[in-house]
Amino acid sequence: MKKRFVSLMMAGALTATALVGCGSSSGSGSDASSDSGKKDENPTAKAVDASKEGDNELSVYAWDAGFNIPALKAAEKAYQKKNPDFKLNIVETADSTEVQNRIILAGNAGDYSTLPDITLFQDHGIHQYTTNYPDVWKSVGDKDGEWDQFSQEKLSYSTINKKHYGYPVDNGAVIFAYRTDILEQCGYTMDDVTGITWDQWLEVGKTVHEKTGKYLLSMDNSGNDLPYMMLQAEGISQFKDGKASLTKNDKIEKIFEVLQKAKDNGSLLLCNSWSDYTDQSIQGDQVAGVMNGNWIIPTMQKVKENSGKWAITTLPTLSGEEGYASNGGSSLYITAACKGKKADLAKDFLHYTFGGGDGAVETYDAALTEGGVISTFAPAGKSDVYSKGVEFFENQPIYQTIVEYGTHVKEVEQSDYHYDLRTNVNTAITNLTQKDKSKRPTVKDALKEAEETTNAKMEADGQ
């Protein structure tokens, strides 16, 4: 009897190991190894059990140890003045995508208890996620922050169906930074690139490329944000009444013509990936200009020998007015896992710090000095920390300038399909800029294709 039992156990163990073995055997191609590779070196957040925390503790998901996390630490410190025993457990995630994946996981399972009390979330994604997972986040509309003091454009992301959800953290205001030494070499000054039309800009770009071999602008063409920023500076959205709309506005067509010309005359470098964009084009010193959300500044500052050679200004536009845009950035949201007294604590904490309460200036000042996080909160922009000149940018008080830029950004229609459209617009740009000019579609056709593909997906998803 005993023997039989032992052999049964062995058989069981064998089948178990055989099954495990099956999982790792491979043909040629897709294995389980794919998901273990990419993010292993980065920290991976553990699921949080919000119910096991003390009453005076909050947990939060956030990414980027050099940026968002110092900002949260600053907020914790500021709030401890009001509530000395308060503790904030910051759970670092590998990137913003990991937070999104965790929301998907909890949302599809219908179990929000694995989420922390607060999550940081990408501004461009929040609309789509609140539409599709309506009860993941709690509205904070009933708590009045001093919302008037914030950039209205920033708040437009976190306001969904007139309800307000998020507390803004950073500022996505777009800067156009130029290398003044290179401009000078080509006979230009910063005034020559401020408040100009894109056609004038193309001339400058051509001269710079011919004289120095450098590009006046570069962008990651696997996630090209240029059209979004350029169109926002015109006050135009790529969406109209909830649908992708690229063909009905001549200005959109003109912007894409600018991109095409810029690529052809050597003003624009399109990179294959984000890392090519940051590591090769910017840090590899291939460019004389950078246009992106101001969070790109730490990337630029890594090239120490270029310190003092950069200056920032606004975007060119089609008409020659100074252009203002915003790209990227994130806000803090209270999740459904945060209940009862905890929810009150979370609201109070966020209101006091990021939401414009008594600790806001202190929080934002520390966030700037520790992590380079620039606020959209107008009073913070007036503090001493913000008005300091920055050596890297010829002692320009760039932080103050950026907060000011942020207040000028026009609100444009946002959509759940922001990233879908961006992918399809990328395809359009790639086709419009391919080497063999005879194969290029017309701008109109390329835009029509991108519009149709996006709208087809919208319709199919809505079936």
Place this chain on the structure above:
Amino acid sequence: MNNMGINIQKKQQRAGWFFLAPAALLIFVMNFYPMFQAFMMSLKTGVGKNMHFTTVPFFNYTRMFSDKIFKQSIGNTFFYLIIQVPVMLILAILLAQILNNKDLKFRGLFRTMVFLPCATSLVSYSLIFKSLFATRGLMNEIFIKLGIFKDYYNFLGDPWSAKIIIIIALLWRWTGYNMVFYLAGLQNIEYSVYEAAKIDGANGWKTFWHITVPLLKPTIIMTFIMSINGTLQLFDESVNLTNGGPANTSITMSHYIYNNSFSGTNVPNFGYASAMSFFVFILVGILAFINLKVGDSRD
């Protein structure tokens, strides 16, 4: 006393079922049940939490044929399949033939070297190829120093060269793997058969074509099915080497399915993604069936 009624055969049968049961149960719970669930899911639509059955039955299945990106991904996958699999298998069989030569010195060393790429992880080798062929990567530098290129060439930024580089990467990674199967197959062929052929005056090509290939047929069919299956599910290279780009010109079916379910930038549409997975499943089934039929020597 009841036991006397059961004869030995029945007893053995019962033991057989007993041994089979745990494995069968586990396979059922972990494989077949999820497959059934995936099929049910493929009939639903809606993103995020709002999943519901489609009003038009099999809507997801008709949707994929009007989805331009999915059609492109099918085209890309078959491009890889048609170019890469034959080239790889021919290379593998030739290498196996060379490395099976008894008089070759350092045979073990060469075999190890050819097989070694298979020991690298798919992600890491994709990333290495990515940096090799980057615009300022090693390959560009070499070509420029040798005077073949005048200017840096953006390999991964051009639709054609991006696909070719994926194929080169695949060849590097998988040729050795298939070679090992052929080597094993070759060891099973009696050397006396070759000697007899030699006496009959057959040259190297003839012995290869008339002896090696027919005797290796089962192995060839197996490697074919495995390679087709693997290529149809190609994922890591597309994601890590080119990220499907430029403009989705190198995206594979699995990569597109992944983008629809786990990309993170978008809320997933699991229903549509499972429908596409079933399409890939059916394709693999059909191709494997054709392969088996073509290779079947019985009448």
